[in-house]
Amino acid sequence: MDHQEIRQAIEKSIETKQTLLATPEIISVINRVSAEMVNAFKNGKKAFFCGNGGSAADAQHLAAELSGRFYFDRDPLPAEALHVNTSFLTAVANDYSFAEVYKRAIKAAGREGDVLVGLSTSGNSANVVEAIKLANSLKMITVGFTGQSGGQMKDSCQYLIAVPSSDTPRIQEAHILVGHIICEIIEKELFGK
Numbered sequence: 001m002d003h004q005e006i007r008q009a010i011e012k013s014i015e016t017k018q019t020l021l022a023t024p025e026i027i028s029v030i031n032r033v034s035a036e037m038v039n040a041f042k043n044g045k046k047a048f049f050c051g052n053g054g055s056a057a058d059a060q061h062l063a064a065e066l067s068g069r070f071y072f073d074r075d076p077l078p079a080e081a082l083h084v085n086t087s088f089l090t091a092v093a094n095d096y097s098f099a100e101v102y103k104r105a106i107k108a109a110g111r112e113g114d115v116l117v118g119l120s121t122s123g124n125s126a127n128v129v130e131a132i133k134l135a136n137s138l139k140m141i142t143v144g145f146t147g148q149s150g151g152q153m154k155d156s157c158q159y160l161i162a163v164p165s166s167d168t169p170r171i172q173e174a175h176i177l178v179g180h181i182i183c184e185i186i187e188k189e190l191f192g193k
Contacts, residue, residue, distance in 0.1 A: 016170040033159050034185035040115050046078040050102045051119035054172050062179040070183045074191040102131035112139040121171040123151020132156045147171040
């Protein structure tokens with residue numbers, strides 16, 4: 001990769017974020033999701049995150065921002081990524097199917113009023129979609145982070161943040177930006193700094 005290709009990759013990332021910035025509907029959804037999560041935490045509820053590959057890494061990253069700390073020291077929030085128990089993940093994938101892993105985790109731990117954030121650049125990851133469907137039936141709050149089409153998650157999630165791109169790395173970069181914004185809002189609203 002030469003210098004021009006590196007510059008082009010950075011420019012494409014900036015363009016995706018500029019399009020995100022220029023889409024008031026997405027800004028509004030980010031604000032509503034933040035408010036829902038603040039309310040859930042105020043009411044003693046939990047947040048769960050799930051995804052595959054890079055989206056699993058982003059799910060774990062965002063859960064850690066909430067359960068650890070973000071900008072300042074404060075009490076931890078009950079947030080977890082559903083894939084971090086590898087014994088559970090591999091047992092369910094082996095004994096049932098990989099499409100069942102997050103659904104089964106939600107069945108075990110999800111309760112009415114909890115939040116499930118599913119990350120999938122295509123919006124079609126079967127294990128994420130199945131978990132969202134179950135979470136809806138449990139009266140959980142469901143949030144999807146996807147690419148521009150929304151995939152199957154478009155019709156499954158209560159709240160959809162569809163990044164205006166079809167380029168997986170650019171979508172994931174925007175997902176972590178949006179996730180960080182939500183974490184910042186939650187921390188500010190709950191802990192007042």
